Amino acid sequence: MRLTLKIWRQAQDNPKGTFERYDVDDVSPDMSFLEMLDILNERLMHEGKEPIAFDHDCREGICGMCSLMINGQAHGPDRGVATCQLHMRRFKDGETIVIEPWRAKAFPVIKDLVVDRSAFDRIIQAGGYVSVSTGGVPEGNTIPVPKPAAEQAMDAAACIGCGACVAACPNASAMLFVAAKVSHLATLPQGQVEKDQRVLRMVEAMDQEGFGNCTNHYECMAACPKQIHVKFITLMNREYLKASIKQP
Amino acid sequence: MHASPQSSIGQKALMAATGLILLAFVISHLLGNLLVFAGPEALNAYALKLRHMAPLLWLARALLLLAVVVHLWTSIRLSRQNRLARPVGYRRFRPGETSLSARTMLLSGVLLLAYLVYHLLQFTFHTTDPALAHLTDPLGNHDVYAMVITAFRNPWISCIYVVGMAALCAHLSHGFDSSFQSLGVNNERLLPLLQRVGQALSLAIFMGYSSIPVAVLLGIVKLR
Numbered sequence: 332m333r334l335t336l337k338i339w340r341q342a343q344d345n346p347k348g349t350f351e352r353y354d355v356d357d358v359s360p361d362m363s364f365l366e367m368l369d370i371l372n373e374r375l376m377h378e379g380k381e382p383i384a385f386d387h388d389c390r391e392g393i394c395g396m397c398s399l400m401i402n403g404q405a406h407g408p409d410r411g412v413a414t415c416q417l418h419m420r421r422f423k424d425g426e427t428i429v430i431e432p433w434r435a436k437a438f439p440v441i442k443d444l445v446v447d448r449s450a451f452d453r454i455i456q457a458g459g460y461v462s463v464s465t466g467g468v469p470e471g472n473t474i475p476v477p478k479p480a481a482e483q484a485m486d487a488a489a490c491i492g493c494g495a496c497v498a499a500c501p502n503a504s505a506m507l508f509v510a511a512k513v514s515h516l517a518t519l520p521q522g523q524v525e526k527d528q529r530v531l532r533m534v535e536a537m538d539q540e541g542f543g544n545c546t547n548h549y550e551c552m553a554a555c556p557k558q559i560h561v562k563f564i565t566l567m568n569r570e571y572l573k574a575s576i577k578q579p
Numbered sequence: 580m581h582a583s584p585q586s587s588i589g590q591k592a593l594m595a596a597t598g599l600i601l602l603a604f605v606i607s608h609l610l611g612n613l614l615v616f617a618g619p620e621a622l623n624a625y626a627l628k629l630r631h632m633a634p635l636l637w638l639a640r641a642l643l644l645l646a647v648v649v650h651l652w653t654s655i656r657l658s659r660q661n662r663l664a665r666p667v668g669y670r671r672f673r674p675g676e677t678s679l680s681a682r683t684m685l686l687s688g689v690l691l692l693a694y695l696v697y698h699l700l701q702f703t704f705h706t707t708d709p710a711l712a713h714l715t716d717p718l719g720n721h722d723v724y725a726m727v728i729t730a731f732r733n734p735w736i737s738c739i740y741v742v743g744m745a746a747l748c749a750h751l752s753h754g755f756d757s758s759f760q761s762l763g764v765n766n767e768r769l770l771p772l773l774q775r776v777g778q779a780l781s782l783a784i785f786m787g788y789s790s791i792p793v794a795v796l797l798g799i800v801k802l803r
């Protein structure tokens with residue numbers, strides 16, 4: 332396959348960047364999207380040019396490190412996969428592919444396609460935990476978890492924190508990420524003690540980072556590689572409003 | 580740690596609550612207006628009854644005014660924050676899930692506001708056509724029926740009303756299910772249902788209101 336790539340290039344510590352055009356041929360349809368970028372980077376290094384910086388780690392859709400806005404869609408055109416799981420057979424021979432970093436005030440670009448997602452870490456620090464006594468590992472069945480609660484908590488916990496929800500949202504809102512974390516813990520018995528404080532703190536932290544507000548477009552759910560459902564946003568809204576009645 | 584109506588979720592709840600208050604008014608106002616098809620006696624008697632309930636009427640008006648002000652104020656704040664949240668946009672952005680009505684809430688809202696101002700100037704304050712204020716029916720009461728028909732016989736005025744109602748239809752076809760989501764009343768099964776109910780309701784509201792100017796222009800409803 333031959334492809335034309337238009338890739339955002341931005342030097343570190345430089346607020347300005349531009350799109351650069353790269354023509355690549357000999358792309359195998361069996362390559363993953365990131366392998367295609369690896370090959371391009373090898374060529375750039377041979378030519379003595381700066382390779383394109385992009386995030387990746389596990390390359391099997393579990394770590395949440397990869398990103399990329401590919402032709403206007405977070406993680407590319409396939410539903411329910413991360414960029415590392417996207418294959419070149421999804422594209423047509425001769426196609427032009429525009430590759431951009433996640434765009435949000437709360438996710439500043441570090442270099443090329445790499446953005447700083449530590450805003451998510453600060454939201455987790457604000458309340459995305461349960462306090463437990465230290466000591467030996469408790470017996471597994473000490474706290475019984477009802478099956479529906481376990482299922483729901485697992486669905487929410489599938490979030491890998493990649494930030495695609497923010498990238499795909501027309502308002503750059505982080506509601507799906509925060510909702511997944513709040514719902515995960517609010518559903519389990521272990522999360523009950525800090526339930527109210529958690530949702531209030533995490534939403535406050537989210538707002539402070541400068542993310543936008545949810546206007547219920549549901550683009551986040553369409554872009555999420557783990558297909559986290561927007562019902563968790565409903566749940567967080569409900570938790571927040573309940574907590575605000577209890578502690579106005 | 581306390582909750583705040585200025586938080587993102589707090590503001591969305593305000594939008595939703597005030598939007599639903601306005602929706603309740605829109606529906607009851609439509610049901611009253613449809614009495615135009617029952618003839619002048621029915622419509623004018625209804626208008627008179629409303630006037631006799633003055634304290635309640637003023638309470639409702641105050642609530643509606645408050646709802647409009649909060650809804651407007653919050654929509655401006657939210658829209659501003661949302662714009663600031665993405666200072667550098669995408670060269671290519673292809674949303675796949677949202678709808679046209681969801682992406683044009685601000686536009687349909689601004690159109691609605693313009694319509695609302697015109698509507699109040701015309702039928703409530705009688706500024707656009709002072710002659711409309713002095714119509715009386717055979718019982719000596721304000722002739723709402725004649726007022727509506729006189730106004731709608733002008734195709735331009737009818738046209739403004741139909742366009743205004745189209746904006747309302749667009750606004751509500753996203754606003755209805757959106758407000759339930761914002762208030763935390765939704766789930767996986769309810770979501771598609773609320774979306775469909777919202778669309779059907781907005782369409783019914785559009786057709787209900789538009790039927791009045793259309794019926795006047797077609798001569799189905801006329802002065803007696």
Ligand code: HEM
Pocket residue numbers: 545546547591594595596597598599601602605650651654655658681684685687688689691692750751753754755757758759761762
């Ligand atoms: C009859 C008048 C109106 C009714 C019945 C109405 C109803 C609603 C409803 C039910 C919502 C959904 C709330 C939510 O998303 O949770 C909404 C949202 C909104 N309204 Fe209105 N509204 C009216 C007038 C206006 C006006 C005059 C504006 C002026 C700018 C406006 C701007 C907006 C905006 C920007 C949103 C938020 C969009 C979003 O969250 O996606 N609305 N409205």
Ligand code: FES
Pocket residue numbers: 386387388389390391392393394395396397413414415416
């Ligand atoms: S690299 Fe780990 S999820 Fe894509």
